Every structure is written in structure tokens, then in C-alpha cells.
Amino acid sequence: MWQLFQFPLCPFSRKVRLVLGEKGVAHELQRENPWERRDEFVDLNPAGETPVMVEPDRGVTLIGSQPICEYFDETVDKAQMIQGNAVARAEIRRLTEWFDQKLFAEVVAPLLNERMLKRVLHSQSPDTNVLRHAMRVANGHMDYFDYLLDHRRWLAGNSLSLADFTAAAHLSVIDYLGGLDWRGHQQTKDWYSVMKSRPCFRPLLGERMDGIVPPKHYDKVDF
């Protein structure tokens, strides 16, 4: 069986879990805290990052959320994630990368750092200036979501795709860490409520990161 090395608030692992869930790929979760830089884990992935997937019986190791998602999209027909013609596929990949890089670097990473890593590694409290700035930037990203959803059925076009699951993965971590103010973002809110109600999303919303409590609305489909 596939093993997925991850921790509950890793957005890239959430992206992979949503895809595995939609596709019905059986897998076991292996808890990995990449900041501990466990030797055996760095041997698996020289970048020392989650997610990594391993299939011990076949001796296969897959590294990084995008290579992993492309792998399962190529090998499992169910719930195609990067579908349509080549132009539509380029748009799905563009937005997926935008969320994985910009949304992550500008919002998710600072929130994880302030609210999770500082606490775990140094028992420090978060810097409220950094939190406030990340929330402002998150708001700008949600404006872009609203804009896309004003023009399209789903984020990348007419079909539900990897772009939606990737965006939802990152948003769910931001939301868990109290970084989203949903007021004024009705389009994004409606879309996220639909995403949350998919069966693949339930296990994620039920999980907790040790010592960090999400806001009350976090796991509600109606929020």
C-alpha cells in the first residue's frame, strides 16, 4: 500500500490527499515533521520536504505534490484532475502553480511560521504584524478567486480540476490558522463550501494539529 509522509497542516500534503481521495487510491498516513530533518526522511527526499509517497512493495518513491498529482492523474482514470485540451491543461497548471508558489509563499508560509513553527521550535508567540500583513495579502488573493469565479464555473474553467483542489488545500490551512476574513467574498465562500462538502475533504477537516485550535467555523460546510 502507498504511504504518504505528511503532517496535518502541510498544504501540499492536503492537495495530494484530496486527489488521492477523489481517485480512491488507498494509502496510509505517516506522520512526518519535516522541520525535525529526520535522517531517514532526508535520505528519501534530499529537499527534506513533505509530501513524499512510498510504495514499499514496488520500491517506488514519489516526491513533491505536483509530480505526485501528475503521476496519479496519469495512472488512475477516475476523477481526472488535469483534463481538457492542451490549452485548458496549461491553464490548470498555471493556476495550480500560482497557488503552490505565490499563495503559499505570501500567506501560508508566514502563517505556518508564526502560528506553528515558532511555537513548536522556540515556544514563541506570533508576531502580530506579520499575521496582519498575511491576512491583508490573503484578502487580495480572495479577490482574485472572486474574479475567476465571476467568469468561470470552476477556478480554471468549465470543469473541477487540480486548480480547485490545490486552492482549497491552501485555503483550508489559512482558515485553520485564522487567516481568512470571509466577509465580502461570497463567490469564493460558495465555491469553498462546495469543495468542503466533498467526501474527500471530511477527513482533513476533522484532523487537528497538536496544540493549535482552529476557529469554530473551520470544519463547518455552512460557515
Place this chain on the structure above:
Amino acid sequence: MWQLFQFPLCPFSRKVRLVLGEKGVAHELQRENPWERRDEFVDLNPAGETPVMVEPDRGVTLIGSQPICEYFDETVDKAQMIQGNAVARAEIRRLTEWFDQKLFAEVVAPLLNERMLKRVLHSQSPDTNVLRHAMRVANGHMDYFDYLLDHRRWLAGNSLSLADFTAAAHLSVIDYLGGLDWRGHQQTKDWYSVMKSRPCFRPLLGERMDGIVPPKHYDKVDF
């Protein structure tokens, strides 16, 4: 005809140009300096980044080096870039992302900033501490190249792939900016010499960025 918005020292545009060259896709170069944030360009790509490709007759816009390379690999059979079984393809994508993200962020971006942007935008000279640090990190990356090439025919496995062209694109920019010390990296040197001698590489090596002179060995296949 396809138009490619780029500037000579953009490593992501070089990656795309190598792929287009290998595949024989006709295209015109459009000079774009993303740091000028030209309105029409930001309308094309909200991220304001090169490379972007446009096919005006068909109204198609492709954004970002990886979506562009995947697009042409899906639509042009010649010179397959992401080939082999799904596991081999995951390894090609892992390394490509490693070069595009880590090698870029740790080495290429600081060098571009110190040697190109500071000069163009502020007429400032480079900070030699930053240059020295980037060169040290570049050296560590070359150790990893050496290690891979000790175990494999090409960077990602038995076939020449997008990982090789991506690595060569980034290395060529670092080399142009004087950031590589080739001593002690015979495996990488031999591999890079083979890459440089491919016809798709010649036009890149002949181009110059306004006001920045590369080292003498830069465009030589034997260096």
C-alpha cells in the same frame, strides 16, 4: 506564429527556448523586461513574469515555463521531454521543479538581482558578500549534479529530458553572470559541454544582455 515574451537572462525563458528549439517549434522573440511592469504585459500575465507565449491567430496565451513545456510536450511528438513510465516522469518533474525553485531562488535570483537589476534600476554595484554566498551555494548544487551524473546517464535517468534542459538553462545564466567555478566538477562539466553543443543552445549562447559582459569561456563548448 507563436510569440515568446522574454529577456536574454531569464532562465525560465531559456528553458522554454531550448524545448522549442529541440522540438522545432517556430516562434518569434518579443523582448520583455518584467521589472518594468508594462500594463499590456501584466494584462497578459497577472503574475507579471516572463515567459509568456502568445499565438495571436488562435487567441491562445500560455503562462509559465512548466505549463508551456508540458503543453508542447503534449502537442509536439518530436524530442519528448517528459518521457518513460509514470515513475520516470515523476522523477523528471521532481528535478525540474528543484532547479526551477531551489537553484533559481538560492543562486540565479540573487545573481540577477546583484548583477542585473541593481544596475538597471538603481545604477548600483553588486554586494560582493551576496555574490560570494551565491557562488558557494552554486558549488553545492554542482556537487549534487556530479552525484546524479555518477549514477545516471542523464540527470533524471537514462534519457535526455526536461530536467537536463532546465538545469542547463539555469546554469547558463549563472555562468553568464560569473557565478560558476568549474574546477572539481568534471562530471557536470562534461555533461554541460554536451548540452552546449546541441544546436538549440547556440542562439542562446550568442546573445548578450545590454551592458553585461559574460566571462570568456561562457559561449565555448570546450571550456
